[in-house]
Amino acid sequence: MPRFHDQYGNEYDIDDMSAVTWRVCAYAVIRNERKELLVLRPGWDARWELPGGGVEIGESVQAALEREILEETGYAVKRILERPIALGERWFVTDDGKPRHALCLFFEAEIDSDRPRRPDIVNTAGRADEVEAMAWKPLADLTELTAHHVIHPALEAIR
Numbered sequence: 001m002p003r004f005h006d007q008y009g010n011e012y013d014i015d016d017m018s019a020v021t022w023r024v025c026a027y028a029v030i031r032n033e034r035k036e037l038l039v040l041r042p043g044w045d046a047r048w049e050l051p052g053g054g055v056e057i058g059e060s061v062q063a064a065l066e067r068e069i070l071e072e073t074g075y076a077v078k079r080i081l082e083r084p085i086a087l088g089e090r091w092f093v094t095d096d097g098k099p100r101h102a103l104c105l106f107f108e109a110e111i112d113s114d115r116p117r118r119p120d121i122v123n124t125a126g127r128a129d130e131v132e133a134m135a136w137k138p139l140a141d142l143t144e145l146t147a148h149h150v151i152h153p154a155l156e157a158i159r
Contacts, residue, residue, distance in 0.1 A: 002091040004099050007044045014099045020091075023102045026065040027052030028109040029085065029154055030075075036136035038111075039147075040072055043132040047148040050106070065107060072131050074119050078112040088153035106154035 004012040014020060027050040030038040039048040051072045055064040066077045088104040142155055 002101075004091045004093050006093045007042075007095070010093075012093050012099070020099045020101050023100050024055040024061070025053060025090075025102050025104045026055055026061050026068065027104060027106045027151065027154060028065055028069055028077075028080070029106055029158060030069075030109050030111055032136050034136070034138075036138050037142065038073065038075075039135055039137050039142065040131050041133040041135075042130060045148060048135075048137065048142060048146055048151075049148045050151050050154060052106075054102075061105060065109065069109065069111070070118070073111075073134060074117040075111040076115045076118075078110045080107050080109040083107075086153040086157035088150060090150050102150075104150060104153070106151075106157065 001013070001017075004014050006012070028038075029050060032038070038051060040051055041048055051069045052065060053068045053072070055061055059067075062080055062082075065080055069075055069077050084105040084107050086106040088106070090102040090104055092100055092102065094100060139155070139159065142151075144152070147155060
C-alpha cells in the first residue's frame with residue numbers, strides 16, 4: 001500500500017483506497033544557457049521544486065503548464081516539447097485531509113527570452129506561501145536532500 005504524505009512530511013495510512021482521488025500534474029524542466037535548471041522553493045518546504053502544478057478540468061496539459069510557469073515564475077513560455085521526458089507518481093494528503101494520487105508529467109520547456117519576466121503576475125492567486133524563492137541551479141546541486149521527491153524522476157531523466 002502506498003504511503004501518503006502531507007506538505008509537512010507527515011505520513012498517513014489510508015485504509016479506504018476508494019476515497020483517493022486522482023490529480024494530473026505537469027512540471028517544466030527549463031534550462032538556461034549555462035544548463036542550470038529553473039527551480040522554486042515553496043514557503044512550506046526547504047527543498048527545491050520545478051515550476052508546475054495541477055491540470056484543471058477542461059484544461060490541456062500544455063495550457064496548464066504554460067499557466068503554472070507564468071503564475072509561479074512570471075516567465076512566458078516560448079515552447080514546450082510535446083512528449084514528456086519523465087513520469088512520476090505522488091501519493092499525498094491535501095490541506096483538508098483528502099487523499100490524492102497524482103500522476104506527474106515532466107516536460108522540457110523554454111521560456112520566451114524576448115518577453116520580460118512579469119514579477120507582478122507571480123502568486124496572483126493570493127497564496128503567499130506558494131513560491132518563496134526562485135533560482136537557477138546546477139543539476140549537481142539538486143540532490144535527494146535538496147530537491148523535493150516529486151521531481152526526482154525528472155532529475156534522473158536528465159542526468
